[in-house]
Structure formats: structure tokens, C-alpha cells
Amino acid sequence: MSACRDEDPRIHGIKTKIRVVPNFPKPGIMFQDITTLLLDPKAFKDTIDLFVERYKGKNISVVAGVEARGFIFGPPIALAIGAKFVPLRKPRKLPGQVISEEYILEYGRDCLEMHVGAVEPGERALVVDDLIATGGTLCAAMNLLECVGAEVVECACLIELPELKGRGRLKGKPLYVLVEYQ
Amino acid sequence: MASEDCQDARIARIAAAIRAIPNFPKPGILFQDITTLLLDTRAFRDTIDLFVERYKDKDISVVAGIEARGFIFGPPVALAIGAKFVPLRKPNKLPGEVISEEYSLEYGKDKMEMHVGAVQAGERALVIDDLIATGGTLCAAISLLERVAVHVVECACVIELPELKGRERLGDKPLFVLVDAA
Numbered sequence: 001m002s003a004c005r006d007e008d009p010r011i012h013g014i015k016t017k018i019r020v021v022p023n024f025p026k027p028g029i030m031f032q033d034i035t036t037l038l039l040d041p042k043a044f045k046d047t048i049d050l051f052v053e054r055y056k057g058k059n060i061s062v063v064a065g066v067e068a069r070g071f072i073f074g075p076p077i078a079l080a081i082g083a084k085f086v087p088l089r090k091p092r093k094l095p096g097q098v099i100s101e102e103y104i105l106e107y108g109r110d111c112l113e114m115h116v117g118a119v120e121p122g123e124r125a126l127v128v129d130d131l132i133a134t135g136g137t138l139c140a141a142m143n144l145l146e147c148v149g150a151e152v153v154e155c156a157c158l159i160e161l162p163e164l165k166g167r168g169r170l171k172g173k174p175l176y177v178l179v180e181y182q
Numbered sequence: 183m184a185s186e187d188c189q190d191a192r193i194a195r196i197a198a199a200i201r202a203i204p205n206f207p208k209p210g211i212l213f214q215d216i217t218t219l220l221l222d223t224r225a226f227r228d229t230i231d232l233f234v235e236r237y238k239d240k241d242i243s244v245v246a247g248i249e250a251r252g253f254i255f256g257p258p259v260a261l262a263i264g265a266k267f268v269p270l271r272k273p274n275k276l277p278g279e280v281i282s283e284e285y286s287l288e289y290g291k292d293k294m295e296m297h298v299g300a301v302q303a304g305e306r307a308l309v310i311d312d313l314i315a316t317g318g319t320l321c322a323a324i325s326l327l328e329r330v331a332v333h334v335v336e337c338a339c340v341i342e343l344p345e346l347k348g349r350e351r352l353g354d355k356p357l358f359v360l361v362d363a364a
Contacts, residue, residue: 021277031277071253085220095203147184
């Protein structure tokens, strides 16, 4: 695994804590498991600190986290930078009025939802997830935010799978990641 | 430690930030929606602070959070008290070797999983979720942890529905909640 931020000494500790699980959820996939990172309080804290250092003072009022692993990393960042946390969820989980964005999967489609009224026009938003693969999920997330007039400042992930070219599918928006998996 | 008045003010703000949605997910259920709490940066901060104040000197090394809303509250608490965060997930989400605990729903059954090796025998744990209703989910979480000889110190939720008697269902396991929703 190579890092995008070789200069920061915390990155090495973070990347060694991510566990690669072969053939999950199906043969041929090398699954990037962040749960082992969460078992190391220092590495977990370093992960959050790296994002917080980048985003505090940037006038970001919304951190949107993609269900479910985006719920682990998004809230600590939101709390530290004084932003609200907005969960982006699978269909029928959010109880109030929602807007939906459909997106394509390898086989079939899925849908991401956000509560109406969670985000105001003109707010500056971050989208957080544990990993970017093809970029389909992040793109749907960005569409939801832009649909209500928010400005997506950046997408932030722990891990990027560069071979899947997700970075280029973010409608020109920047992507910040801590580690790449080749 | 905050004075009584300060504590009451924080609790009042937290309670006011929670939105009750009638007839979700089905007629007759009044759903307690914490997403509006997450939009109130001060109330969300206060929620985490109240848990952290209670647990920081209790030698807790594990915070287990129940998917998915336990993933929002658990990690900030874990980070603040220096504990690891362990996600307890629906079936087939965790990529490594897991142990499972089945539990009953109103109609049918569900299953909760934890990674093998996430916790060690003798560790002291907290279980966190957004809400306790019947207590079935929390009981399953306690079982998973106790099966691997972890001592569950307490369960912590933002909201309790006292009419559903979840507290009794936890037996001798203490429960700490911030808000009762009658």
C-alpha cells in the first residue's frame, strides 16, 4: 500500500492498521477492512486528526457521511470542526421527508437518501466515507447535496483504490485520501 | 464535573433537538429521530460530553456500537476516553471471521455479528446505541461480548422508551440514558 501523504509520520501507523481480507464479499475482491484501525485508539485518533487539521477553519458547516462506515469517521470530524453531521442512508431508513438519488452498482442499482431540510442552500459541505472505489456512491452523495444548493468543497476518504478511477468520477470536485491501495 | 443546573440545561437542549415522527416505520409507532440532534452542533457536542464525563475514569477499553446509529455516537465517545471502537453489525457485513448472536424481533429474528479477536477476555466494555426500546438488540450485544469473557460495565443510550421495559430486560446490567421518551 502506498500513501498519499508520505510526509506525515502518522500515515504509516494508519496504513499498517488496515486489514486486507481476500475474497470478500466475493472471489477476487481484496476487501479493505478498517475495523482493525478502530481497535487502535492512537491510529484512529490520528486518522481523525489528519482530516480535522485539513478542514478546520475552512468554513465547512456540513459533514455528510455515507452509511454505514461513513458514520464512524464523519461525526468525530464534524464535532471537531463545529459542523453538523448529516447521515446519507440506504432507502427507507430515514424517517422524515427525504430526497433520493439512484446510482449504478456493478449489478443493478442502489439509492441514497438525505433528509429534506438537513442542509440549507449555500452551505459548504464535506462528504466522508471510508473508501472510494468506482466513485458511484460519492457521486450520488454529492448530487444530493448539490440538489439542495449546498457547495461540496471536497470528498474525504481513508482509502482510495486508484485502479477503479473513482477520482475522475467526482464531477471535477477534489478528493482527499490518506492511503492508496494498489 | 458540571453542576446540576448545567447538566439539566444540556439535557433539555438535547431532548428538544430530538424529533418524533408519527407512524414510522409503520402506523402507531412514534419514531424518535436523532438526526435533528446531529444538526444542532452544540446539542450533539453535549450528548457526547455527557457520556464522556460519565465514563472517562472507569477504565473502559472497549466501546461497542450497534449498527447503524450506534456508529454515530460510539466513536466520538471511544476517541475521547481512549478506548477502541468495535462495530456490532448486521449479518454478512464484517469481512473477517465473526461470532454471531441471534435475537428476536417483533416478527421474526435478526442476527448481530462481531469480529473474532476484536476484544480480549477481561476487557471492560460499554455498549452504545441511540435508543433502547424492548432491549432485545442490547441484550444480543451484551451476549456477544460476554461470550468472549468481556465485562460489560454499562449500556448507554441517548433515548429510552420506558413503556417497553427494556431496562428490566437488561436485568442486572446497568443502563444509562439521557432522555426518556414517554
